Amino acid sequence: MSTLPLAAPDFRATLESRDVDLSRRTLRTLQINLTKLCNQACLHCHVDSSPKRTEHLSPEGVERSLELLKLNPGLEILDLTGGAPELHAQFRELVEGARALGRRVIVRHNLTVTLDPHPVTQVSMEGLPEFFAAQEVELVSSLPFYEQYFTDKQRGRGVFGKSLESLRRLNEVGFGMPDTGLELTLVYNPVGAYLPPDQATLEADYRSKLRAAHGLEFNNLFAITNMPINRFADDLRRRGNYDDYLQRLVAAFNPVAASNVMCRDMISVDHRGQIYDCDFNQMLELEVSDAGSALTIFNVDFARLAEIPIQVGSHCFGCTAGSGSSCGGTTE
């Protein structure tokens, strides 16, 4: 049923009316978008990544990121994303550097990059699963569904088959297997303009289906809401679904999820070193600034950053709908 177009909802006013605190907590996570280059060009990609993108973090940016970790012991987690972060020429150097400093390293690994490297970068994917295992990184990998049709529809033809092959290789080196400590988390996101189902139920479905049909294992499943920005927003608008979708997110606002959104204890860094409250704000170019100057990894003062309010907009309703949604799965 169609609904009236939605006036831009005011996210901050909604927080205030529900008494939700969105102040910054102690920073724990440094998330870096290493490159916009990706071997895929998925329909829902909020980064607008594709094989044609070339933007990537400079060697000075890589060096400074490691320096920030060294200088700030409270930054416990380095979270590497992209595009496909593995296609950055210094990806392995950065992972090794952070692990040598004792940090947890999360890699947003799209699975297919292992089998489908980009010819332009000349970065070898040789031994990638073994490298992940040796460094004990935590892998977070999108698999939109446990059946070929829906996965290929969202991520491109052939992606499901390659993803299964990559999962098999990860299982072989211990990821997702009992007692190895090598964490493999899968990510579900809806193929269309609807909210994800219950995460625990879906995880049980994924586990039984992937095990029975393919003999594959994983540790956890995150169910993530598609954010109404960039390529997914364009698709919603083309189909005339944008207002309905936003209205659905607003109607599902959950104050508990809102108080746990990821921007409260992380920063997101782009390929130029510029700082944002989260990956979504990065894509919307809502940079963090101090007295009119954009903050970067080269000039940031974390004590000062703590006093700068998080920038919010109507897209934030994507993080607070239902059980909540973030890079870490539901937030409730």
Ligand code: SF4
């Ligand atoms: S694999 Fe990830 S980064 Fe690459 S196009 Fe798909 S959603 Fe975007």
Ligand code: SF4
């Ligand atoms: S979109 Fe970003 S800024 Fe908005 S609530 Fe989500 S994490 Fe926070």
